[in-house]
Amino acid sequence: MTAPSITLKSLKAEPITPEAFAPFGQVIFASEDGALYGPEDAQLKLDEGIPRFYIMRLKSRSLSFHAITRHQCCTQCLGSLAGAEWFMGVAPPGDAEDPDPDSIRAFQIPGNCFIKMHVGTWHAGPLFTTPAVDFYNLELSDTNIVDHQTCHLRSRFRLEFEIVV
Numbered sequence: 001m002t003a004p005s006i007t008l009k010s011l012k013a014e015p016i017t018p019e020a021f022a023p024f025g026q027v028i029f030a031s032e033d034g035a036l037y038g039p040e041d042a043q044l045k046l047d048e049g050i051p052r053f054y055i056m057r058l059k060s061r062s063l064s065f066h067a068i069t070r071h072q073c074c075t076q077c078l079g080s081l082a083g084a085e086w087f088m089g090v091a092p093p094g095d096a097e098d099p100d101p102d103s104i105r106a107f108q109i110p111g112n113c114f115i116k117m118h119v120g121t122w123h124a125g126p127l128f129t130t131p132a133v134d135f136y137n138l139e140l141s142d143t144n145i146v147d148h149q150t151c152h153l154r155s156r157f158r159l160e161f162e163i164v165v
Helices: 153-157
Strands: 007-015 025-029 051-059 067-070 076-080 086-091 105-109 113-117 122-127 132-140 149-152 159-164
Touching: 067 153, 076 122, 086 159, 105 113, 149 153, 153 159
Parallel strands: 007 105, 007 159
Antiparallel strands: 025 113, 051 132, 067 122, 067 149, 076 113, 076 132, 086 105, 086 122
16 A cells, blocks of 8 residues: 655745744844844843854755754744845744644745744744855754754655745
8 A cells, every 4th residue: 555645835935024924933134233122133032041152054955845843942043144045934833733734834034134933933944045055043052952843744744845936
């Protein structure tokens, strides 16, 4: 007996705006030097461990994904270096063990901003079409060890996603 086939679902990449990304987190753009802290600044939750800010080099990504991950103990900030454009698949945070596949959206993110994801936001990426991109990442020092829940969309829902521009 053969396994059920896997469905490839296309997601149209939306240009990221603060309003469109609000269910998932914040979009942070440059502010003038000396501006006071306010709601346009990243609203961080990093109180359950040692914050880790680092640059990660990612290679050979595509605009397809078949797994999506969340962190339930902290926020996470991501941004590309050198102005590189990139993409993320996201689903809203919630109490369910798996994301609702119909709630997954894709965003096109320019290199002049970064994103802060709410605690529990499901995410696939960063994704890009160039050979390699460096990203800065702010999370906890042990996020990928103790706070890394992944839903394997292929085995759980027989789905794969492809972001289209």
